[in-house]
Amino acid sequence: MVDAIYIHIPFCQKKCHYCDFLSFQNMTDEIDNYVKHLIKEINLYPKYNFDTIYFGGGTPSLLSPIHIKNILENLNFDSNSEITLEVNPITVDYEKLKQFKEVGINRLSIGIQSFNNDILKTLGRLHNSEKAISTYCDARKAGFNNISIDLMFAVPNQTLEILENDLETIKSLNPEHISIYSLIWEEGTKFWDLKEKNILSPISDEIEADMYKKIIDFLTENNYIHYEISNFSKKNFMARHNSKYWENKEYLGVGLGASGYYNGIRYKNVCFLNKYYGIINIDDLPILEKENVDKNDSFNYILGLRLINKGISPTEKKYIEICNNLVKKGFLKNINNKYFLTKKGIFYANDVFLEFID
Ligand SMILES: C[S@@+](CC[C@H](N)C(=O)[O-])C[C@H]1O[C@@H](n2cnc3c(N)ncnc32)[C@H](O)[C@@H]1O
Ligand code: SF4
Structure with a gap:
């Protein structure tokens, strides 16, 4: 029985320079209509009881708390369910965070990326370090006791010292969970173009390895469990939803371009909004491609190894x-x-x- 659902929100205030996730900038007018279709899609599936619900994107915190409430009213879950919302600091204030809590969100994943203003600028983020910290403090004040922070490393012009400062700030904020990804250069992004034109260049493999070592040593010395290659948590605060991906468990994926794994089949939804709306409007699932899963395939082993203590x-x-x-x-x-x-x-x-x- 499937007990996890991923909900994709494909809108961002502005596209970051490094990101190729499926999301559109300057389309916030479309959100109401999108949420209506999303709810229709959810109701095309049987009513499962969800142990984990994950709003990812894109920038789900661009939605209003009413949107989130409307979506959650169409899902079954209980008081122990983990309900995560990805938050971009620039889209929220204390009031909005408080309302997200009131409508049922109980875990936040805040996309901070760095506490260094130069690095944030290089990445094309709209927030600065001060806003990153105030968003975290507002989230605590709003009552969130399960907060994850996303950071990035191996960013052009980032030094070990800048990274160390980020880690010290993390230590002082004391979040329950940290996801820390090394920059991936994705074709089609502004970063990729700048690399092609020799304006930006990747940092060396040696410095990247030193940074990763620093991250692991620092966080494990400060009581974080390194449970997945890019993820660290306090005891009992592993990301329950994401752990299901790594354990190769089934989950529903709804929304534009979302992936899911259901009834032994991995699937991916269509990536064009008009197509997505059109298929849902004839009461069909907006699935683009399907693939049968072989539990003994290499993908399963790769996922399994990512969870460091699972094997x-x-x-x-x-x-x-x-x-x-x-x-x-x-x-x-x-x-x-x-x-x-x-x-x-x-x-x-x-x-x-x-x-x-x-
Ligand atoms: C959907 S975003 C998080 C929520 C929100 N959109 C935000 O950025 O604040 C997921 C995370 O993926 C990471 N990410 C995106 N593109 C990446 C890339 N090219 N290389 C490494 N990490 C990346 C970032 O850390 C980002 O926070
Ligand atoms: S990193 Fe987040 S905010 Fe930036 S473009 Fe990607 S999904 Fe949007």
């Missing part, structure tokens, strides 16, 4: 051989017939994962 137990000879080879090279360890990433494996995770792909 994988392949049964097929081909994957056992791959794992044993990686043990010999020091990237995996074998404990009680389960394979886990070693410290070295965590640093070279992408290379490790490539070994699983034919």
